[in-house]
Structures are given as C-alpha cells and as structure tokens.
Amino acid sequence: MAFIEVTELTKVxxxxxxxxxxxxxxxxxxxxAIIGSSGCGKSTFLRCLNLLEQPTSGALRIGDDALxxxxxxxxxxxxxxxxxxxxxxxVFQSFDLFPHLTVLRNISLAPIVVNAVRRDEAEERALQLLxxxxxxxxxxxxxxxxxxxxxxxxxxxxxxxxNPRVLLFDEATSxxxxxxxxxxxxxxxxxxxxxxxxxVVTHELAFAHDxxxxxxxxxxxxxxxxxxxxxxxxxxxxxxxxAFLQRYRHSFGGAKRAACA
Amino acid sequence: MGYQFDWSVxxxxxxxxxxxxxxxxxxxxxxxxxxxxxxxxGLLLISRFWTARQLVSxxxxxxxxxxxxxxxxxxxxxxxxxxxxxxPPWLAAGSGLTLYMAAFSAEIxxxxxxxxxxxxxxxxxxxxxxxxxxxxxxxxxxxxRRMTPAxxxxxxxxxxxxxxxxxxSVHDIMFTANALTSATxxxxxxLTFASLVYIAIIWPLASISHQFxxxxxxxxx
Numbered sequence: 001m002a003f004i005e006v007t008e009l010t011k012v013x014x015x016x017x018x019x020x021x022x023x024x025x026x027x028x029x030x031x032x033a034i035i036g037s038s039g040c041g042k043s044t045f046l047r048c049l050n051l052l053e054q055p056t057s058g059a060l061r062i063g064d065d066a067l068x069x070x071x072x073x074x075x076x077x078x079x080x081x082x083x084x085x086x087x088x089x090x091v092f093q094s095f096d097l098f099p100h101l102t103v104l105r106n107i108s109l110a111p112i113v114v115n116a117v118r119r120d121e122a123e124e125r126a127l128q129l130l131x132x133x134x135x136x137x138x139x140x141x142x143x144x145x146x147x148x149x150x151x152x153x154x155x156x157x158x159x160x161x162x163n164p165r166v167l168l169f170d171e172a173t174s175x176x177x178x179x180x181x182x183x184x185x186x187x188x189x190x191x192x193x194x195x196x197x198x199x200v201v202t203h204e205l206a207f208a209h210d211x212x213x214x215x216x217x218x219x220x221x222x223x224x225x226x227x228x229x230x231x232x233x234x235x236x237x238x239x240x241x242x243a244f245l246q247r248y249r250h251s252f253g254g255a256k257r258a259a260c261a
Numbered sequence: 262m263g264y265q266f267d268w269s270v271x272x273x274x275x276x277x278x279x280x281x282x283x284x285x286x287x288x289x290x291x292x293x294x295x296x297x298x299x300x301x302x303g304l305l306l307i308s309r310f311w312t313a314r315q316l317v318s319x320x321x322x323x324x325x326x327x328x329x330x331x332x333x334x335x336x337x338x339x340x341x342x343x344x345x346x347x348x349p350p351w352l353a354a355g356s357g358l359t360l361y362m363a364a365f366s367a368e369i370x371x372x373x374x375x376x377x378x379x380x381x382x383x384x385x386x387x388x389x390x391x392x393x394x395x396x397x398x399x400x401x402x403x404x405x406r407r408m409t410p411a412x413x414x415x416x417x418x419x420x421x422x423x424x425x426x427x428x429x430s431v432h433d434i435m436f437t438a439n440a441l442t443s444a445t446x447x448x449x450x451x452l453t454f455a456s457l458v459y460i461a462i463i464w465p466l467a468s469i470s471h472q473f474x475x476x477x478x479x480x481x482x
Contacts (some may be wrong), residue, residue, distance in 0.1 A: 047383075050386075050387055051386075052383050052386055082389065085387075085389050088387075090383075090387040092384065094378075094380050096378070096381060096383060096384040097384075098381065098384070098399050098403075099403065100399075100402045109388075109398060109399075110385075110388035110390055113390060113394050113398060114388065114389050114390055114394070158384075158388070159387075162388060162389070
C-alpha cells in the first residue's frame with residue numbers, strides 16, 4: 001500500500017477549477033516531483049495536501065490517517081486531521097522564517113510549543129540540524145542576516161525539527177539567486193538519498209531528472225503525464241509536456257542545469 | 262504698555278506635584294487599560310464571529326466619531342443615570358477616556374495584525390501550531406514592533422486628553438491651572454507653565470519609545 005494516496009482531489013475557487021480530480025500515490029521513502037507551468041495547480045495541490053487550503057472534494061491518506069472532503073467540507077476523518085498534518089512539514093518558496101526570532105528559536109519553537117519537547121532538548125536537536133545544514137555558526141543570527149540559500153536551509157531544518165514523515169517543498173529554490181540554488185538542492189538531494197518521503201514542486205528539471213523516483217506533469221489542474229522522470233523528460237508522450245519542455249529549455253534550462261550539477 | 266509677566270504666581274510646588282500625579286495616574290491607567298481592551302477588540306475585529314465583528318465595529322464607530330469631551334461628560338453624568346448604577350467618580354471620569362483609547366487602538370492592532378505576511382500564518386499552520394500559539398509567538402511580537410509608532414502617537418494624544426478630565430473636577434494639571442488662573446488672574450503665566458509641565462511629562466515617553474525601536478532594529482536587521 002502506498003504511503004501517500006490522493007484520490008480525486010478537486011479544488012474550486014469560485015468558478016475557477018484549480019485542481020480537477022487529481023489522483024496519485026507515493027511510496028514511503030520515495031521522492032515525487034511535480035512540474036508544470038505556472039497556474040497548473042501544482043502549488044495548490046501541495047497546499048491542499050498540507051491542509052493550508054481546504055480541498056473542495058476528494059480523499060487524502062497518509063499512512064493510516066485518512067480524510068475525505070465533499071462540498072468544501074471535511075466529511076470524514078476530522079479527529080485524524082491533526083495527526084494527518086503532523087505527518088508532514090512544508091518548505092515554502094518565500095522561506096517564511098520568523099523574522100523576530102533567532103535561527104535557533106525559529107527551529108525549536110514548534111517542537112517546544114506543539115510537541116511539548118523540553119527546551120534544552122529542542123535546542124540540542126536544532127543545533128544538530130544546523131550542523132547538518134552547515135549553519136551551526138548562524139544559530140544566534142536573525143533571519144534578516146542570512147542569505148537566501150542560508151534562510152532556505154534554516155527553513156528545511158525547521159521543517160525537519162518536527163520529525164515529519166513527509167517533507168513538502170513548494171518551489172523551494174524559485175526565489176533564490178541562481179548561485180544559491182545549488183546549496184539548497186544539495187540538501188534536498190541528500191534528504192532524498194537517505195530515504196525521506198518527499199513531494200517536491202519544482203522548476204528544476206535537472207533535479208527532478210536526477211533525484212525524483214516518480215514525476216508528475218500537471219496541466220490545467222490535471223495530471224497530464226506521470227511516470228519515471230527519465231522517461232517523461234526524455235520521451236514526453238503528450239503534446240503539452242513536449243511543448244512545456246521545449247519552452248523551458250529554451251528560456252532557462254541550460255543555466256539551471258549547470259547550477260544543479 | 263507691555264504686559265508685565267509675574268512668574269511668582271506659578272510657584273506652588275505641592276499643588277503642581279499633586280496635579281502631576283493625578284495626570285500621570287489617569288494618563289497611564291487609561292492608556293494601558295485602553296490598549297489592553299483595544300487588543301481584545303482588535304482580535305475580535307478579525308475573528309470568525311460575524312456578530313462580534315459587527316458589534317465591535319459599531320463600538321469603534323461611535324467612539325472614534327464623537328469628541329472625547331462629550332464621552333467624558335456622558336460617562337460622568339449620563340451613564341450612571343441611564344443605567345441607574347453608582348459609579349465612583351474616579352472610575353466614571355476614566356471610563357470615557359479608556360474606551361476612547363480602546364476604539365483607536367483596536368484599529369491600530371487590527372491593521373498591524375493584518376499587515377503581517379500570509380506566509381507567517383502558513384508556516385505556523387504547516388508546523389501544526391494552533392491559532393492561539395501562532396498569534397502569541399509569531400504574529401503579535403511582529404505586530405507590536407510595527408505598531409509602536411502608531412501606539413506611541415495615540416498614547417501621546419491620550420495623555421493630553423486627560424486635560425479634558427478637568428471638566429468633571431478631576432484635579433489634574435489642567436484643573437489646577439484653571440483654579441490658579443481664577444485665583445491670580447494670570448492665565449498667560451499659568452497656562453504657559455502648565456504646557457511646560459505637559460512637555461516635561463510626555464517628551465521623555467516619546468524618546469524612550471524611539472530608543473526601543475532603534476535597539477530592536479539594530480538587533481534584528
């Protein structure tokens with residue numbers, strides 16, 4: 001049984017259909033990448049999965065926590081929704097660190113207040129995570145004093161501190177200067193290699209190609225194509241995907257590929 | 262024939278000292294309680310409860326759009342009569358100003374909270390923090406820095422508005438100045454001196470808050 005299972009997920013804003021019956025599954029320990037042009041619903045999908053947006057209809061399951069939505073309401077699994085959300089943590093395009101708190105406090109806050117971890121334990125763990133991110137010397141810095149790449153690595157540490165079973169990345173490198181993209185992708189790659197379950201919305205096709213186990217191409221709120229990343233990226237079956245890839249390579253494929261290598 | 266200033270009439274340290282204490286107590290008490298009440302109202306203003314939002318909006322509308330002087334008089338004379346309650350005079354005098362402060366600061370709090378980026382809420386929700394935890398640990402601390410200039414401004418206005426309390430016989434600086442004027446027929450000297458006293462009280466407050474802002478910014482940016 002797949003670890004993450006999404007069935008017929010639909011999200012409607014007024015009369016605009018953002019997600020139109022998305023069904024997909026991800027095995028435990030695997031990395032799924034989602035690509036598509038802007039407005040295709042890939043970020044909305046991730047936000048619905050993390051319940052930052054209320055799905056209009058459909059079913060979500062992670063492990064043994066299952067939720068079902070109908071008419072924009074949670075109709076089954078309400079008692080499981082917190083445990084469902086605790087299974088994942090999200091890394092955002094805009095980092096969204098807490099600017100008034102030190103790096104150490106950014107990482108240890110949620111474990112302390114949500115999971116009632118003792119402060120010294122939470123800080124010890126935060127320091128370990130910072131070590132791993134190569135940022136131990138920034139523990140007492142404030143987010144405003146970090147580069148974009150450092151800030152995003154702190155955000156990854158903050159997500160990891162909650163011990164999530166699934167990591168969600170919402171265009172985690174899109175707001176970074178090109179020369180800083182690599183350091184964040186390296187961290188993401190090492191997380192994938194140690195067998196974390198990850199769902200990664202990305203524009204980094206090289207990353208998707210090299211790191212993801214399964215790739216989904218979203219188009220107009222639907223999954224237009226899915227499968228092994230190598231197959232999709234090297235031999236697109238649909239007109240839409242080959243057009244997307246062509247446009248992509250044309251505009252900024254080369255530079256991004258170099259940054260990832 | 263120039264006016265002959267006679268500054269000796271303002272020389273009455275114990276009288277002024279009492280008045281300064283009264284002004285300080287009313288200024289601080291109505292500002293602080295107004296801020297606390299305003300925070301509560303501000304939170305209601307952005308809450309999910311439609312009825313609460315409407316009631317608070319109505320309250321704010323009424324108290325922002327009427328002169329503080331009328332509110333003070335109304336609370337002192339009309340409110341106890343209308344509701345047939347016996348408020349102690351000191352409380353009746355302070356209530357109007359407190360609610361006046363609350364109405365203005367509620368709007369400042371609402372604006373401050375709404376100015377915090379949506380991403381902060383998303384990050385907290387993704388980390389499974391509750392609404393209350395998000396507000397307390399993440400949103401309000403950032404809000405307070407952003408609101409400090411507006412809050413200080415409103416507090417200064419509030420301190421000066423305590424002068425209006427003299428109309429309901431609160432023995433503050435203004436009341437003392439009026440009494441002294443009637444006794445000496447020296448309004449120029451007395452009022453000028455009273456102004457200096459107000460400046461001496463309020464100016465330091467403003468500069469302390471400036472220092473707070475500056476030290477906060479140096480630490481974090």
